Amino acid sequence: MTTIDSTNASLSAIEKIGYSLGDLAANLIFQTLLTFIAFFYTDVAKIAPNAAATIIFAGGLVGACFNPLMGLIADRTSTRWGKFRPWILWTSVPFGLIAILAFSVPDLGPQGKIIYATLTYVLLMLIYSANNLPYSALSGVLTGSMEQRNSLSAYRFVAVMVAQFIIQVLLLPLVLILGGGDKVAGFQNTMMIFAVAGTVFFLATFFTTKERVVPTAAQRSSIRQDIADLLGNRPWVVMLVLTILVFITLALKGGMYIFYFKSYLSEAHLAAFLRDVGFVGFIDGLNAALTSVGLTKFQWPEDAATSGFSLFNAAGIVMMIVGIGFSKPLADRFGKRDVFGAALLVSTLFMLAFYFYAPSSIGLVFVSQTLHGFFYGITIPLLWAMIADVADYSEWKNNRRATALLFSAMIFGLKAGLSIGSALVAGLLSTIGYDALLAVQPASVADGIRMSVSVYAAIPFLLGVASLAFYDIRKSTERTIEHDLGLRRAAAQQ
Template structure:
């Protein structure tokens, strides 16, 4: 290997690690939100589950519109650092600060506490949008090679799983130790640590990525954007799956601590299950570059959905027999890891299809619309989860829950995610872009050279 080849390989790996590390930073906060925010609001802040249900719906829908605004502005951003990278840099500190604020418990009335929760969660969501939407919109600009995009997406999922595993394995232990038994204090200190680390990692990402593919700076009208979206069949299918993917994930992740605490009477095991759920996908993720050579991304998405659903069935069959339950958690995690890798590997492909068909590139807007759909899906899912707890008669911190509450928790952890997997399988049976993409990319490359 000559010097030029060594430098190229070094540059590739530097970018893969730099890009992937951004999701490590995101998940230090995002995973805490997914696993513990509902618990934090109901059992630490002592807010009513019904009020939390409404709050999740309102704040997430509002946040979805912020996604659209950020994506729209990314497409109109032109700096020497590119379109997306400046947003990652600018959002790093606000993301860390708002994470601490959202997991703090002020000494005020319950009404004031609810208002505080609304404000801080909205601020955290806006800060999350500032760093997360650019992570998606930047991918088409990093490389035009579909295989390298899969490698970059694999790196992102790998670091995402590492970040999620850190949260799953250590958060509750750190909360207990650093808070001295006071969960309110413990959560605030833990989020301060995670926020600082995440902020530094975002800066690392900024300095180790480069937007190599020049995107057209032509201003695009709203009408042209809508036309591009409506006539982009691969994106329409991908967009539908965003709802099933994130909706199912949010409900299941939020139910882990409830399911193991109350249905299995083993709260400590919730950390074990959460760690498995985030660590096992690392193994799957490392296999993705090899698996992608054997079959299409669409097929791998379907296989992942089958495995995820099958694992949850095993959890149900296992009942209170812990070894079988954990086996099911492992199988489900393998499937989820494969689905997650494919979700991010597929995401930039409809951007290329849209540019090929319409002649315009709207990667920022498209990423923002994806974010908006995901936020709405998560809003509905989070609201449904909280509403199910409220309607079932769930009582925070009660040593024993009613049968209806246990059934609701079981539905959240097992049956709703299974239904989401079925919808993913059905959706991707109609997805056929993988085979067309090489020809599309060759034609796009020729157009870019002409311009």
């Protein structure tokens, strides 16, 4: 049983925004890892691709294996602030400091760099678990209403898209600007800004949220019971597999896109496209306006690859935000499972289309990215809302709730997927013979990059769609669980 404090009441806009700021903070770092860690290690820190792959894979798995322990700790945390909110407070400053260290390149020699990168990457994975696991679990105890969780997820993932826009569109320009052209200094200075902003956002999450779904003493369970409940929960197994598969694709395609623009797409055709769509004119007009009032010019990178990559990401992110807007009404009508599976399948088809595009097909690349972004955007809030539903399913089935442990398994899946996908980026670069010192890569390397962002990246998504056939929580089940738990919680107050 659980005691409640208006568990199914509507969450205020302030609480939803405050909660979402925590994901904005975390994703300033997470999206950097997702998109640039392989690039940072190979092209900035000058670590060999095979060594980078080992660091990312091994370090990520160490962090992932910490998640179940962190889940058990968080579920058994008891403070006047609740179980999960204190961890957001305690980890806010360390998270930023370790991120700065992880994206610094000390002069330690080749082997020293590898050791330093390994240690800081592992530390970053550990602090990410200690912060993001309680943060994610918090969504399961702010409200018992599945409809309110759909709304909360929509707020949350608009914030994620803002962070993604900052990282995928503006990070490289910021690195060049803040480093004066020196990428090493630029990454470190940019992370300092992110660390300060992230700390402020985490504190906003702590002060604006409230835990309402609170287990009573009668519901407390042993570690053995919690693990047995988890392993016997088929929807949880499906969500774990799905999370791993989704983040393998996100890390693989996200990390490989910068190489796709640098080494596959035609620079001349890309430059012409940027000019024809008005992007170059926009930057020139912006700078003319700034200088006319005595301000400094906006120092946008001049190479077509960096500009094209940023605009490509911007187009996808804008359409993801549009897709997020369709997520809640579609899920309320058809159920999260069916909407997630259909949207993920369609988004995968547009990603597969990259296989057929020649280096000169710039327009088609951008069209596919926008359509992929729209349909993938529909799925973004649903993944975490479905995980919160699985926590309710476990309570409904077993009369016990272990929210953080359940979310820890999902964060494990996220980290495992991130580690595998990011390691695949570095590993594939090594396999196909990518050399960061070459101005122009061989045709075989370019073709390997094309395969990576299309066929290889599509496989985990397609397997994820197939896995949903085994997910038991359909729309009718959602209503039954919410109704039955509402009755139990009402009885617990009497």
